[in-house]
Amino acid sequence: AEWNAYNPSGMAMKAVLLNGTDVLQTSSWPNNNIGWGRAWLDGNLWFADTMSGGDDSRRMRLFERTNAAGVETGDVDEYTIANVPAGTEFRVTLTWFDPEAVPGSASTLVNNLDLEVTGPDGTYLGNHFSAGVSTTGGSADNINTVEQVRLTAPAAGSYTLRVKGTAVPGNGCPQTDRQGYALVASGGFGLPDQ
8 A cells, every 4th residue: 555655765775685685705794706795685574484384583673764864973873672582693784875075085984873783792883793793892884884783693682773973074065964874683583562
């Protein structure tokens, strides 16, 4: 029905696609040869299995903020996934469309957002991987407009997802005073409490 249609932004589409990729090479993932892997919608989306009578155990949550509702420098948006089970991959991806940098800039990233995921066994920063799996520690990514946390064997429990407006100077235009984003989480968690 038209009344419940969802028209996703480009940021949301990018986050959903990258969050569900099939990791092809864990030794140095992501990398410049295979990127984030092969697009694999079943990695994110829930499908009713009519052939065997069972259903997928994975679910996806999407949090999307337009620039008008986005973050400013120092802001932190926080979301909680309360019922992450052990044994099923838990992945979180943050994407945003950055304004154009000034020509000739040493760094082309204008608005720097950071992803932070805190769970029962520690805090993980976006794009801090070892053998294709997120590890605690490290430094926040200040280069990319895609940040991801991937836990292949998460500890069971509650996970807090944070989108931090580390530096959001915009590019001098009033419409870029805030930075919108899309945040996707997928895993074996159930539906949110109503």
